[in-house]
Amino acid sequence: MAQVYNWQIHRRMEYPHAEHHPQRQFAFVFNLNRCIACQTCTFACKSTWTFSKGQEYMWWNNVETKPYGGYPQFWDVKLLNMLEETNPGGQKWNGKTFEGKTIFEAAQKHIGEEPQRVLGYLPTDEEWRFPNIYEDTALSRKGVPDAYDKEGVKLPEHRTWFFYLARICNHCTYPGCLAACPRNAIYKRPEDGVVLVDQERCRGYRKCMEGCPYKKTMYRPTTRIMEKCIACYPRLEGRDPETGGRPMETRCMVECIGQIRLQGLVKIGKDGGWAEDRYHPIYYLVKIAKVALPLYPQFGTEPNGYYIPPRWVPRAYLKQMFGPGVDHAIETYMVPERELLAVLQLFRKTTRVIFRYEIKEGPKVFETEIHGKPFTLYNDTVIGYDDLGTEVIRTQVEEPFHVRPNIHQNSI
Numbered sequence: 001m002a003q004v005y006n007w008q009i010h011r012r013m014e015y016p017h018a019e020h021h022p023q024r025q026f027a028f029v030f031n032l033n034r035c036i037a038c039q040t041c042t043f044a045c046k047s048t049w050t051f052s053k054g055q056e057y058m059w060w061n062n063v064e065t066k067p068y069g070g071y072p073q074f075w076d077v078k079l080l081n082m083l084e085e086t087n088p089g090g091q092k093w094n095g096k097t098f099e100g101k102t103i104f105e106a107a108q109k110h111i112g113e114e115p116q117r118v119l120g121y122l123p124t125d126e127e128w129r130f131p132n133i134y135e136d137t138a139l140s141r142k143g144v145p146d147a148y149d150k151e152g153v154k155l156p157e158h159r160t161w162f163f164y165l166a167r168i169c170n171h172c173t174y175p176g177c178l179a180a181c182p183r184n185a186i187y188k189r190p191e192d193g194v195v196l197v198d199q200e201r202c203r204g205y206r207k208c209m210e211g212c213p214y215k216k217t218m219y220r221p222t223t224r225i226m227e228k229c230i231a232c233y234p235r236l237e238g239r240d241p242e243t244g245g246r247p248m249e250t251r252c253m254v255e256c257i258g259q260i261r262l263q264g265l266v267k268i269g270k271d272g273g274w275a276e277d278r279y280h281p282i283y284y285l286v287k288i289a290k291v292a293l294p295l296y297p298q299f300g301t302e303p304n305g306y307y308i309p310p311r312w313v314p315r316a317y318l319k320q321m322f323g324p325g326v327d328h329a330i331e332t333y334m335v336p337e338r339e340l341l342a343v344l345q346l347f348r349k350t351t352r353v354i355f356r357y358e359i360k361e362g363p364k365v366f367e368t369e370i371h372g373k374p375f376t377l378y379n380d381t382v383i384g385y386d387d388l389g390t391e392v393i394r395t396q397v398e399e400p401f402h403v404r405p406n407i408h409q410n411s412i
């Protein structure tokens, strides 16, 4: 195994391949405080890429209700348990450093039927059946799938909560799927870090499905090969005529009704980390404001999907899911600074990929206190630019106020 640096766990780690990095990396931020589980993203993806025979159970984008939902069912709980069994009591963070075992390190210690390069498992057909199982479910009988309480409904005796977790392939820096493939059929594009399956080389062994901790490669029984999210790469390449050759966000991002999604292509430096790009919106949210966090960073794949955690969910659960940055992220989000509030306005305002933003200061609108902290709202204007520096969006912090005329056509 090679030694590679994973900034999300703040240390070097073992990985089956030597360190290589793309020039830019496909990355996204989802604001989980805003997802309404309308599944528009899910269907935008399905109607574009997975509507054919053999793809009936294939949902490259899915939105599951946590804590009980999952597609495939139990995907995270199963892997967390396997890691715990391999390293009992040792899966811990020490500050920003993860001191436990990643899926690559744990694989070497795991006593399985055959040696693995990546610790993982193959979900059953039953687990893939219901992409939306336990939707809107805040209570379940622990450990009993598909069960209902025979004694009838009881009022909850503890605080109930749930949230919607929207997921696509994370186009990981150190993909578990790629590491697990015995045919080297999975590759990461040097220009944008998108992870793809070479359909000619793949033989459908499903090792990538076993090795992806997020279970985002899927088997197509009609062709007997694997398929996965392709990050709508023709759109990223600017091949959609609508954009005049400029990069465009993916279908799932663009259609998001809740306006929770922002996608970008971040610059990668010579050392493999994100190159400083102060006014890139994704760079700002992840590296400067630190409001957006990776999903299960302890798995070790350095996923490139980032989440603003939901503020009402118990912190212990969120820390297990998003790592040690949760308190800072939520506190920053709840009382946003001027710049953060302006950048948050860029979510879903344009179909173009934004490469840089600029803020023009506006007047003070009001002052208040949020959770005992002072907060001032300014009506700033935020401008987004594409890769050529052309303005693609201009919007304000305050929503425009429209007054309807007294008489309008559909009055009754």
Ligand code: SF4
Binding pocket: 168, 169, 170, 171, 172, 175, 176, 177, 178, 195, 211, 212, 213, 214, 215, 216, 217, 228, 301
């Ligand atoms: S999320 Fe899974 S399928 Fe996507 S790149 Fe990472 S390991 Fe591979």
Ligand code: SF4
Binding pocket: 034, 035, 036, 037, 038, 039, 040, 041, 042, 063, 164, 166, 255, 256, 257, 258, 259, 260, 261
């Ligand atoms: S379209 Fe947006 S709001 Fe609707 S489910 Fe998907 S991520 Fe959530």
